[in-house]
Amino acid sequence: PEKIEVEEHNLGQILLADRVKNTPFEVGFLTDASCKVLCKDQPIGDAQRSFLERLVKDNYQYQLIVDQLYALLRHYRADGSSAFTFGTPVGFRKGDEIFIHNHFRLLLYYHSNSDNDGQEVHRIVGFEVVPYSVRHVETPDGAVLCAREAGESGGVLGDSSLPAAPLAEEGFALGDSTKISFTYDVLWQHSNTPWSQRWDAYLKNARDNPIIHWFSIVNSLVVVLLLSGIVAMILLRVLYRDIAKYNELLVDEEEAEETGWKLLHGDVFRKPAHSTVLAALAGSGIQLVGMAFVTVIFAGLGVFSPSYRGSLLQAVLLLWTFMGAAAGYTSARLYKMFKSTNWKMTTIRTALVFPGVVFAVFFLLNLVLWMQRSSAAVSFSALVFLLLLWFGISTPLVFLGAYVGFKQQPISLPVRINKIPRQIPQQPWFMQPVLSCVVGGALPFGAMFTELFFLFSSIWQHRFYYLFGFLFLVLVILCVTCAEISITFVYFQLVCEDYLWWWRSFLCSASSGFYVLLYAVYYYHSRLKLTHATGALIYFGYSFIMAYACFILTGAIGFIASFFFLRKIYGSIKVD
Known part of the structure; x- marks a missing residue:
């Protein structure tokens, strides 16, 4: 052509390096x-x-x-x-x-x-x-x-x-x-x-062999049913029996206090170490959960047409931005419950803990692409626009959500906290934190393993992904699995008279992010043929971002579920 013209791009296309230009092909209709x-x-x-x-x-x-x-x-x-x-x-x-x-x-x-x-x-x-x-x-x-x-x-x-x-x-x-x-x-x-x-021919690959997806869904449901059975056993048998025993007016008081998770009622809600960091991570996790569910639901309803290139990624960024209010509100409610003393730092951490790491990794990868003079490098103006989204919209919304959260009454706790912390006995080998995280992260990862393969193939092997119905089911199963695995490990931790459950409940399910990173390494060696270090760096950089998002999202689900579980069971017993 006499002049190279570049099509107008949306934010998603810019980040995907999907730049469309005219060509000298001359094609007459029919x-x-x-x-x-x-x-x-x-x-x-x-x-x-x-x-x-x-x-x-x-x-x-x-x-x-x-x-x-x-x-x-x-x-x-x-x-x-x-x-x-x-x-x-x-x-x-x-x-x-x-x-x-x-x-x-x-x-x-x-x-x-x-x-x-x-x-x-x-x-x-x-x-x-x-x-x-x-x-x-x-x-x-x-x-x-x-x-x-x-x-x-x-x-x-x-x-x-x-x-x-x-x-x-x-x-x-x-x-x-x-x-x-x-x-x-x-x-x-x-x-x-x-x-x-x-578009059927383009989406055909995404719809091939649906039996694979259904098989994965069934396997994940079996895991969920198994965990649900364990939680149900705890609630309906152990807890019901214990609560009935502890609430029996004629029972001997000393006998009731000899053993059991009730012994920890004065310490179970004691403020954890680094409480503001935990509150910030929980808030960011809720932000990601909201963004993920809304995106998948809209995509399943056909809102994002494949002909509108980059629309899905653009929607993800905008939804994450506007979900900042939910992050600020969640962290503020936890801040008040923990009775922390620096609300500004807590809110700032909430606004930075996820996007700060992601933007740092993205900027370094983009710097490498700039040095390589790659067409995939994002322009300086696009980086400025991302910063405006972050600091101009998302961060103010985080502060707005935090303001609303600070105006609310503190979350009520069913028991009083003792002034003197209780001594924690030596824990059995099977309740060691590392082992709990290794086992706890494996089950949520197993729930999303198959769908993760199709997502990686879509991103790195130029395939369309349009099975958002399956993805929604996997997302629901993932949330239920994270909640139940954290509740199960927290309960057995309390049975062993260890009341430091706050971070354990978060890390137990959040460790699935490490499995995602390990899977990225496996996928790289088994599926991709990258001959240059730059390509490998880009791949592992974006894989780290995915794993980090999974870490925060799944950890927040496990933590919130465990908190409400303990709030419920300790609210069901009578304590002097």
Whole structure:
């Protein structure tokens, strides 16, 4: 084109480096074309050759878009069936040689129907691209030929999983070539797919084998039912029996106080160490929980169209921003209950504990991309906009929520706290904090393991994810699992007469974040083929952000659930 124009981007597209520009392809509606020249005899210097070699070796791809539809790349399986992927590779390697895709067959599918006036209307419902590597032949008059007569043998080199390439002299090996030409064909084909279903091909991979997702859901439900049975046993048998015994008026008082979790009634709600940090983490966790549920519900209802690129990520950022009020309110209520003395520091910690770490990691990764002159680097203006969202909207909302929380009465506790702390006896080996965290984090991770694989594949292998119904079920199961596993461990901790449960209840379920990080390491070695340290750094940087978010979210759920559980059971006994 005479002028490169960049499409306007939303915040999600900017962060995803989804920058759309116009191209010199000339495509007429319902007009086929053959061997149209995109550019001719472009010189290849040493710098360009080295650059192209790197792009091919690192499996770089580009994305063509027509009418908001991504170009699909069809791959054929050995059994004759086919599947689609996204992104067109720059080239491919065969042995020690590198070949460049320099001819493209653009397949555009259209559907015809009649409008209200009876006039025939054509709409684009599909877009495929087939890349080839060809060594073009130039005629005496300067025209470029892409193929010879059909029926003659050709030596085109192409990816074996692609359809048969057009016949040509040979593939374009980069080698010592000094010039390269790019050409393309345009083929229009009628399709029975209506315009309303044109995204089905893109979402098909996300809907393949739903039995895998259902199997994961059933496994997770079994774990939830097992934990629910344990909690029910505690509530209906042990606690009911103990409460009945402790509330029996004729029971001997000394006998009632010999053993049991009731012994800790004067210490169980004692202010924990680093209470303001715990309050800030709990508030940030509630902020993430609210953001996650609202996002998944809206996505499941179809609010975020795949044609509106970047809308999902933009919604996540905006929802997290406006959920800052919930974070401030939660931390303020806990602050008043703990009777802490520095409300400003607590509120500031709530506003910084999650976004501060995330922005620091994101800025360092972006700095590396800047140094590499990568197109994925976020501009300075976008960073400023993110800071404005953080400090201009989210932080004031955190303070607003905290203000409302401080105006409320402190959360009432069912028992009085003794002035002198009770001595904690030596704990059995199975109640050691590290072991509790290792076991406690495994179950929540198991609940989301399968869906985590599909999320990683969507992010790192250019696949659509649109199974938000399954994701909602997994999110609910995750919350229930975190709550029940923390309640179970806290109860057994109290049975062992250890009343320092506050941080244990948080870390027990929060440790699932460490499992997410370990899974990221496994996924990197088993699924990804990154040849440069920069790619690995980007991958592990974003994986750390995901694991940190999971750490805070699951920890807050376990902590809040355990608190209300203890508040309920200690409120059910009579204490002098």
